[in-house]
Amino acid sequence: MGKDKGSDWGIEKLRETGSIYMIGVFRRGVFMSKPSIVDVIKSVLSAAVGVQSEKNRQKDFTQGSLPMYLIAGLIFTVVFVSAIIFLVRMVIG
Template sequence: MTAAKPGFKQVLKAVFGAFIGVQSEQQRQQDFQSQSAVPYILTGIFAALCFVALLLLVVFLVLR
């Protein structure tokens, strides 16, 4: 059984759901059935970098 390639919206939903810790079991299983983990990994790294940049910006603005 081959799973369809996940769409951009599905990858974003999965990554941000994982970031805040809320994801249905059905959605999690669907994510793990995809052919490649690369889109999830790249989106997760990009989201983490954006989060860190946002935190640094907030700290910079507060300390200024």
């Protein structure tokens, strides 16, 4: 089909292998399921702190759903900024 073995498999390859009926993504010869809410929260928190590994970051980009990560990131940002504002107001009086 014009794709080398190392590249992402397309829907045609999934149909050929019979993997089209599985729920998830089949890339580079490995079946990857959709990340759970807990996985997304862990990923957003570790990315915010700056300790996310390259392996997990790559997994997020290949498996994850962009809207899910955007929503989780926005919620985290609002909660974080609100907590900082609350703490500053408590200290100032």
